[in-house]
Amino acid sequence: MTSTNLLYGNQLLDIMRASPVIPVIAIDDIEHAVPLAKALVAGGIRVLEVTLRTVHGLPAIRAIAEQVPGAIVGVGTLTQADEFVAARDAGAVFGVSPGLTPALIAAAKSSGLPLLPGVMTPSEVMAAREAGFRQLKLFPAVPAGGVGMLNAIAGPLGDVTFCPTGGISLETAPDFLACKNVACVGGSWLTPKDVLKSGDWARITALAAAASKLRKAL
Secondary structure (H helix, E strand, C coil), rough: HHHHHHHHHHHHHHHHHCCEEEEECCCHHHHHHHHHHHHHHHHCEEEEEEECCCCCHHHHHHHHHCCCCCCCCEEEECCCCHHHHHHHCCCCCCEECCCHHHHHHHHHHCCCEEEEEEEEHHHHHHHHHCCCEEEECCCCCCCCHHHHHHHHCCCCCCCCECCCCCCCCCCCCCHHHHCCCCCCCECCCCCCCHHHHHHCCHHHHHHHHHHHHHCCCC
């Protein structure tokens, strides 16, 4: 069995290519989940990473999966094996983790939830490859070396595709998307806390519309 079939590589690539930017979402108020997701989708950003950084993560995933047609909702900040099944059952169709451990590898395989694991160094990229992963999240992207790191890795590890996340903005995203081994970027700038708190969903849609224009040339 190939690593792509084992760890859902084709499915992950389709998800990564569905939006040039995957917003990293932390829900502080469960009432914000659905209108926020609708605003992002209206702006052309369909792939959403709802993190488990707050207690509202799983309920938000469930609400978005049930009430927002067109949204491709995933779960972020996976750090424990038992979170995979809970997130999958809530409606998440992919997962994102800040790093990769043997327990997370086992949970990804047993749960059937496609995982985009975080890596920061060439050694971590190689370890993830050995575990069967070819789609990875460079995290934190800017402290890890940013565009320079991605271009350097592309030579010896050219069969890996990245979603760099961490420190990326609307202004710097095009530089990352220009890298041949980058399919999309992750970012929190689409969901500013003050905008969420005020419920300015039109502003969220405008931010998403600007991000959706950052199309990756395939």
